[in-house]
Amino acid sequence: MNKVKKIFIKLGHVDRRYIFFAIALSVLIPLLKPSWINIPIKTTSNSETVFNELNNLNEGDRVLLSFEYGASTKPEIHPMSIAFLQHLFSRGVKVYTVPLWPEGLMMANYALDEVIDSKLFNVKEHIDYVSFPYKAGGSIVIRGIATDIRSIYSQDINNILLKEIPMMEGINKVTDFDFVIDLSAGMPGNAEWVQYACDEYNVPLTSGCTSIMVTDAIPYVESGQIRGILAGMPGAAEYEQMVFKLLNNTSSKKFMNENISIVPGKATSRMSAQSIAHLLMVIFIILGNISYYLIRRSNN
């Protein structure tokens, strides 16, 4: 028994670099050998709400897609952006992208390029989607979009005047959009969209955000101020799966090119690595607590 105790106490003093190495392996192995570990993904009610809300949109409805993330949070949010664009384009919805972070412009362009280059959808700029440039100000820009979008934006990212873009006709404020989707990794993020625009003007809002933001955003989801939420990479994987099923099974492929194969998104393939790393973390926490308890008792 004493030997076991000693092992646990020694584990408590192990060099943290071994733990880093173990975590690195737990992530690396499932990524290198995805066939070894295959953990099924179950959809949660929050992700289903997001999917159902967007699935209820009609052809020609207008959706504002706000990009508030950068390279540092790309692995979590970017798969959501692509899945959102695929879902919206598959339903013939008009998309308006707004970057509120300096890097958001790059992320919006990457996401649009990826979806357009896949040639899965028959979409054209200024007819099916329009991209706004970055404007500094964060929550003030959101307030501006809520009250008078043309006081902030006069051109799109290609310096085309908004009055010359057909799909900008009748778009003057946030109430002219049928839905707002927020992709956020910090501030400004979903809280600012709730506070400065959607709550006051009663425009439906949903969000895909980083895991770390979820506990702060959940009260808005519970109150219905945000309609469902995609929580980090698991949320992205769940939504990807629902969109993948929809694109494969949909009877009406009016807006899609039928000869192009549909591939599942990146978040789904990353979930095995996520699950194994979490399992290891749990084991480390349990071992750490046992060791801490034994050290404290032996000191007493």
Next chain:
Amino acid sequence: MYELIGVWCIVLLTLSIFSYLYGDNPFYKVAEHIFVGVSAGYIFTITFWDTVWPNLFGRLFPKYVQAGFEFDIIYIFPLLLGVFMLFRLSKKYQWLSRISIAYIVGMAAGLKFYVFLNSNLLAQIQTSGVDLSGSYSSIINDSLILFGVISGLVYFFFSKEHVGTLGKISRIGIYFLMIKFGASFGFAVMGRISLLIGRFEELIEFSKPEYYYSTPVILIIMVITLAYWSFRANNENKENVV
């Protein structure tokens, strides 16, 4: 060719940042300084050309800055406030920057006060109530949330000593707060692991022959350099002790 240079830069900077897990070292320092410099430069440039230039100068000098806006004299005030802000660098006229700061603080406080009251306070109070017309499970769920809110608030009520019933309720409040912190920690771990997965995925991708095995090559060079650097640092320490 440019893509290849970009890929090698990505791998070098990623591995340099990861090298901090071994210990503070020159690779990490260089990557950190590049990150800060590039971020500041990028944000300054994009803010000036995408916001200040079209939205401010485009309205004050529409003939020269054709951003699609019409002349609007009122934009002279933001320009003045912006210039005042730069006087922070002058000892003599530093006081002018306080006017700009006062405007920003006043405007932001006024706006935030209203939106916070509307969306966070009133809306959250409204939804914290128990809907007695709902199902049994929803009534239990709502009651639990209401009790959690009240006990959590009691924990932060410092006008009375936390003894007796008040102490017990505040103790339950702590448990609710602990659950919240636990959930936040769990989500934070999940987020960090997700980012690690993202980096590893790119490193694996860039290990392929079409990128000239950039990841293994840079990793080996880095490990050798760090080992040499560590060996030299140890020797220097020993000499200093002697």
